[in-house]
Amino acid sequence: MDAELSRLSVEVGAALRAAGSMLTTAESCTGGGVAETVTATPGSSAWFDCGFVTYSNAAKQRLLGVDAATLQAHGAVSEAVAREMVRGALAASSADVALSITGIAGPAGAVPGKPVGTVCFAWAFSDGRERSETCHFDGDREAVRRQSTCHTLTVLLALLGAPSDEPVARTVP
Numbered sequence: 498m499d500a501e502l503s504r505l506s507v508e509v510g511a512a513l514r515a516a517g518s519m520l521t522t523a524e525s526c527t528g529g530g531v532a533e534t535v536t537a538t539p540g541s542s543a544w545f546d547c548g549f550v551t552y553s554n555a556a557k558q559r560l561l562g563v564d565a566a567t568l569q570a571h572g573a574v575s576e577a578v579a580r581e582m583v584r585g586a587l588a589a590s591s592a593d594v595a596l597s598i599t600g601i602a603g604p605a606g607a608v609p610g611k612p613v614g615t616v617c618f619a620w621a622f623s624d625g626r627e628r629s630e631t632c633h634f635d636g637d638r639e640a641v642r643r644q645s646t647c648h649t650l651t652v653l654l655a656l657l658g659a660p661s662d663e664p665v666a667r668t669v670p
Contacts, residue, residue, distance in 0.1 A: 498537050502643075505650040506538040512657035513544035513594065520653075521592035522548040523561055523582040525573065526600040526616060530646045546592040551582065557599075561585030574600050574611050576629040579619035583627070593623035594657070596649050602641040616645045620656055628656065 498506075513520055522531045532548030535541050549560050554573055557563040562585040563578055571577040582597035600616030607613045612633070619629040630652075634644040 498534060499643075501647060502534050502650075503538070505647060505654065506535050506541075509535065509650050509654050509657070510538050510541055510544050512654060516594075516657060518594045518657075519544055519546040519590075519592040521546045521586045521590035521595045523586035523595065523597035524548065524550050525552055525557070525582075525598060526602045527598050527642050527645050528552065530642055531596065531598065531649060534646055534650070546590045549582075549586055549589070557582060561589065572608070572611070574608075574615055574617055576617045576619065576631055579617040580621075580627065580629050583619035583621040583629075587621055587623060594653070595621045596653055598645050598649055600641070600645060602638045602645075604638060614641050616641065616648075618645075618649055618652065620649075620653055622656075626656075628652070 524531055529548055529550040535545050551557040551560050554568050558565060561582050563581040567577050567581055579597045579599050583595045586595040586597060597619045598616060601607060601611060601613050603613035614634040616634060617631045621627045632648060634641045
């Protein structure tokens with residue numbers, strides 16, 4: 498693992514331990530890359546509960562409770578699906594902090610309005626705080642997946658340190 502990912506994982510782990518929180522992940526395009534990153538950190542069993550790799554739409558529905566109507570209306574690569582994934586991960590785990598990632602890592606898979614490199618994220622806390630956003634990353638499949646992993650851990654770190662009235666920790670509908 499590279500130095501940036503290692504640093505982010507250590508910092509996220511320290512913030513989760515300080516908060517007395519456990520993390521769960523729900524990943525699609527990263528294929529478990531976030532879970533791999535955090536479990537490479539010694540002591541992560543104190544703050545990481547489990548990870549869900551839900552690559553297919555059927556797995557998103559079966560394991561995380563993503564609604565078929567949401568998938569039909571918005572597509573798997575959407576903030577609406579990312580939010581349902583993150584809520585489902587919280588519900589299906591013993592964690593109180595969750596993150597989700599769904600996107601198009603490439604080289605194929607682009608659809609109108611969603612080019613390769615489009616990645617949707619969501620973060621949720623058991624206290625009801627949520628955030629979601631969409632990013633567009635450049636590069637090949639590996640680069641998109643790595644940037645997605647870095648981004649989600651960077652935002653999570655900010656959210657863990659942000660008071661609930663901070664914009665980064667806003668609740669989304």
